[in-house]
Amino acid sequence: MTTLSPSTASPRAVRFFHRGAVVSVADAPVTRTVLDWLRDNRRQTGTKEGCNEGDCGACTVVLGELDEAGQLRLASVNACIQFLPTLDGKALFTVEDLQALGGAGHDALHPVQQAMVECHGSQCGFCTPGIVMTLWNSYERHQQTGTQPTRQQLADDLSGNLCRCTGYRPILDAGQRMFDLPAARLERAAVTQALKALASAPALTYAAPTTTPEGARTDHFHAPRSVAELAVLRQAKPRARLLAGSTDIGLWVNKQFRDVGDLIYTGQVAELRRIEQRGEELWIGAAASLEDAWRALVQRAPSLTDVWLRFASPPIRHAGTLGGNVANGSPIGDAPPILMALDAAVELRRGERLRRLPLTGLYLDYMKNAIEEGEFVQAIVVPLAAFGRQVRGYKISKRFDCDISALCAGMAIELDGATVRSVRLAYGGMAAVVKRAAQAEAAIVGQPWTEGTVRAAQQALARDFSPMTDMRASSAYRLQVAQNLLQRLWLETRPDNPLPPAATSVFQLMPHAAA
Numbered sequence: 001m002t003t004l005s006p007s008t009a010s011p012r013a014v015r016f017f018h019r020g021a022v023v024s025v026a027d028a029p030v031t032r033t034v035l036d037w038l039r040d041n042r043r044q045t046g047t048k049e050g051c052n053e054g055d056c057g058a059c060t061v062v063l064g065e066l067d068e069a070g071q072l073r074l075a076s077v078n079a080c081i082q083f084l085p086t087l088d089g090k091a092l093f094t095v096e097d098l099q100a101l102g103g104a105g106h107d108a109l110h111p112v113q114q115a116m117v118e119c120h121g122s123q124c125g126f127c128t129p130g131i132v133m134t135l136w137n138s139y140e141r142h143q144q145t146g147t148q149p150t151r152q153q154l155a156d157d158l159s160g161n162l163c164r165c166t167g168y169r170p171i172l173d174a175g176q177r178m179f180d181l182p183a184a185r186l187e188r189a190a191v192t193q194a195l196k197a198l199a200s201a202p203a204l205t206y207a208a209p210t211t212t213p214e215g216a217r218t219d220h221f222h223a224p225r226s227v228a229e230l231a232v233l234r235q236a237k238p239r240a241r242l243l244a245g246s247t248d249i250g251l252w253v254n255k256q257f258r259d260v261g262d263l264i265y266t267g268q269v270a271e272l273r274r275i276e277q278r279g280e281e282l283w284i285g286a287a288a289s290l291e292d293a294w295r296a297l298v299q300r301a302p303s304l305t306d307v308w309l310r311f312a313s314p315p316i317r318h319a320g321t322l323g324g325n326v327a328n329g330s331p332i333g334d335a336p337p338i339l340m341a342l343d344a345a346v347e348l349r350r351g352e353r354l355r356r357l358p359l360t361g362l363y364l365d366y367m368k369n370a371i372e373e374g375e376f377v378q379a380i381v382v383p384l385a386a387f388g389r390q391v392r393g394y395k396i397s398k399r400f401d402c403d404i405s406a407l408c409a410g411m412a413i414e415l416d417g418a419t420v421r422s423v424r425l426a427y428g429g430m431a432a433v434v435k436r437a438a439q440a441e442a443a444i445v446g447q448p449w450t451e452g453t454v455r456a457a458q459q460a461l462a463r464d465f466s467p468m469t470d471m472r473a474s475s476a477y478r479l480q481v482a483q484n485l486l487q488r489l490w491l492e493t494r495p496d497n498p499l500p501p502a503a504t505s506v507f508q509l510m511p512h513a514a515a
Helices: 034-041 111-118 128-145 151-160 169-177 188-198 227-236 249-256 290-300 302-310 314-319 322-328 335-341 384-388 438-444 451-464 475-493
Strands: 014-018 021-025 060-066 072-078 091-093 204-212 215-223 241-243 263-265 275-278 281-285 345-350 353-358 363-365 376-383 390-396 407-416 419-428
Touching: 014 188, 021 188, 060 128, 060 188, 072 128, 072 188, 072 314, 091 188, 111 128, 111 169, 128 151, 128 169, 151 169, 151 314, 227 263, 227 345, 227 376, 275 290, 281 290, 290 302, 290 314, 290 322, 290 335, 302 390, 322 335, 322 376, 335 390, 335 407, 335 419, 376 384, 390 475, 407 475, 419 438, 419 451, 438 451, 451 475
Parallel strands: 014 091, 215 263, 241 263
Antiparallel strands: 014 021, 060 072, 060 091, 204 215, 275 281, 281 376, 345 353, 345 376, 390 407, 407 419
């Protein structure tokens, strides 16, 4: 057996494609954000800082990277919470790039920009660059496929961009108008060639000095390219932070000013970004983006479409990972309730050892889990048989788009005629951890699927949970809504005259941006 040792590669600069050339950065702190680098170091101030926590979309940029087939793939992300070393080997596009893509010389506006002008899509202009970059990403995607988005698809795309003064009607008008103007396409071949050249460099180990109250030190950013290398690094550096999409750690740095020390980045491990069917299971690598992971789930359970499109925003789903969302262990995370309803398990790795743990056994207490030191989530595994049940996901929040849940529920039910053969009821936002409602499930299994059974389950649910009161909802509200969702499940799945999807879903019967 070959024993791997931690990488001894010499630290090198972060190298990425930007403004038509390869850029090298060797002197930025490990946690320097892309936004701060653009504004302070490059003096490119088109990208704005609004919330600095990945919520408002004013800082939206577009990243390009090669997929495993060598094709260029674009995705919008929030520059404010992306650390600069994560750009290594990628392409960075900002609002300044669009002028060069205008199609009629460097003084011409890009069709996206021209459409915003013609449709009066900007007022104060602060949020406009981020909106323009979101629309450009949509423009490029649909030009590639030879399609035009519906108004709803554009609204889905823009769900991560907040506009306080213009309102969204003229912005959506611009999103439709941009396809009527003379086309201006990104020269993908040049970008692809540059990224292929960057891919020949060794895996990134980046080192940068930092000053702390305890004194000066050097922080390291490691970006292994294989699971084996990641496993070795994780054992050698158990105190280092695992970094995936930075949608949580970015806030630790920006808002809590936390010292995160050495980072081990999972985003360059191609194996962990794969999603594939393995035997009778759906295997979702821990570094697969939330967008790709949700797409795979929805392909097998279309009833989850609403939860997918209301999960955070496209830039967060493009950057964040399913493994990170599961490992985070937030009691209000939206993915764990759905995954529990699907009987998901986590595949954990420590060195060369693999073990599986049902997701229901991962969470021990508030923000505490059963992951051992030196261990990491390698994949989330869902049995294909789980998609044979009637599956539902419900998200309750104050805002419809881009908001944190007051509570989220994942439910799955299997009927034998009019009798309940099996049921899974998992809730987030109702306890210190996401968990299943054992007593409510017991009140349903083996019973006729009637309104009387629902009433018994609702009473049992009050014994399963004693939710807290906080800024998002009161305890009484959470319990009542959780009970009401059982009624909704029954209405949608009762054997006699269930509600059709058109009566309960905003998105399920229409094309949408993430398709």
